[in-house]
Amino acid sequence: MDPISNRFPLRLTLGAFAAWFLAIAAIWLVTRNLDEHSAPAIFLGRFHILIVHVPIGLLCAALIFEVLGLTSLFPRLSDSVLPCLWLGVAGAMGATVAGYLLMAGEQIEGKDMTLHMWTGLGVVVLSTLCLCAKLVRVSPLAMSALLLVTVGLTGASSHFGGNMVHDNDYLSEYAPDLLKPLLGHPAEKEASVPNIPFGEWPIYARIVQPILDAKCTECHDENKVEGGLRMDSFEALAAGGDLVKDGDIPGEFVAGKADESEMILRVTMDPSEDDFMPPGKREHMTPAEIALVSWWINQGASPTMTVAQAKPDASVTPLLDELKSGHAK
Ligand code: HEC
Structure with a gap:
């Protein structure tokens, strides 16, 4: 591909990012003074739980394919990184728009909510950056590093999201005693x-x-x-x-x-x-x-x-x- 034909996908990516940003800003504007639950926002927002697994899986796959593509065993896997990123970025954008609607519609607040929101928005920014980096063909090493950071942030965001649904001891409750302190199990009161x-x-x-x-x-x-x-x-x-x-x-x-x-x-x-x-x-x-x-x-x-x-x-x-x-x- 010559650099000219790379421009359209890059413009599409930046255009999608701008549209996503405006969508989040618009929801913020419309819902910021809401003082009761909003049924339409909650209805659409609840799809967050469904959509959110799409970017998690695809961004992890992009990282794994990028790294395996560097080896002589699976050199052609590198070709799959780009489609994974396209769909991963689209999924992350959809998940954050739905998530923002859910948060605003149900008026959810708190520390985990704040962390989940900012890390989630961060995943969109980083994954969009990954997509742009792939499109302008940065070195495979830089690509792997950027994907690693993105997947790390996705993991953190998922963790804060999980904390909102389950008690903080959800993972550690039934862990073998030896593992409990490692998983941060709260000591007996x-x-x-x-x-x-x-x-x-x-x-x-x-x-x-x-x-x-x-x-x-x-x-x-x-x-x-x-x-x-x-x-x-x-x-x-x-x-x-x-x-x-x-x-x-x-x-x-x-x-x-x-x-x-x-x-x-x-x-x-x-x-x-x-x-x-x-x-x-x-x-x-x-x-x-x-x-x-x-x-x-x-x-x-x-x-x-x-x-x-x-x-x-x-x-x-x-x-x-x-x-x-x-x-x-
Ligand atoms: C599953 C989540 C959940 C649990 C558990 C829960 N609440 Fe609530 N609570 C809510 C939600 C959502 C609201 C806001 C909507 C409303 O006012 O009904 C609320 C509001 C309230 C309010 C009104 C506060 C205000 O000033 O507006 C009181 C009082 C309250 N809860 C008491 C309790 C008590 C007592 C318990 C434990 C027996 C409890 N809640 C357990 C979700 C919960």
Whole structure:
């Protein structure tokens, strides 16, 4: 191919990149002030989960083919790098447009979301660069290096995306014990909890927070901030979510009044209601858990009050006894 005939594919690539950039910018403009879920955006956005595997596979294949093409065993594999890159770049562009729609439509926020978004947009930039580099025929070594960085970023982006769907211990949970630390498995919580007499347990930290950790923080912590609400610390819970910021409710809890507290209303309403928490097929809070959290709110929702300082209450006495004996074990 002479350099002139290379110009059209290069222009096509740059044109596609410009169109992609404008598409993302347009979605950003239209959705940035959205304050509720957008059904059309979510409908289209959910295809992200399907499309996203296309660029992952193709960009990995491009790297493998490029490297194997350097060997005398598979010299003709180099010819397949270009088609892989064309389709990989198109897939990455499609996946990020759908992903952006999903993020904006469902108003997903949080650390993993931010990392996933920027690394994902980065994959489009890098893979487009790979395609241009291939079209202008940089050296195979430079090509392999560029592809390696692109595949590395794709891996990082996939990891952050995976973290949003699964718990952080998804990979390590069933790993052999030897591998667990290598996979970053969180150490057993019990070990770090000081062994103090039951009466001195701070109710929030030792009773309420573990319940929220088990049933709510999957979607309400620094990694995922659904409804603008974090429930991974007393301060975050007290600060409240979107409803509080918009002035629709005074707080996620109303000290002394569990039955007026949004966080209790959400777990006690009819589970078929849209607002019920947790949404979907996730495990509901048990009546015992609801009773304990309600008790804490009715006692004033203090961040520090201990079991001994709180007034006993018939609804929780047996539950506290259970916790105590569990603790004594
Ligand atoms: C699967 C994800 C998920 C889980 C798990 C979950 N929530 Fe939510 N939560 C959401 C979403 C999405 C919203 C925003 C939409 C809405 O307000 O219904 C939300 C909003 C809320 C709000 C309203 C916050 C505000 O100020 O707007 C409260 C209160 C709440 N959740 C409580 C809980 C409680 C309590 C639990 C644990 C029993 C829980 N959530 C578990 C997804 C989840």
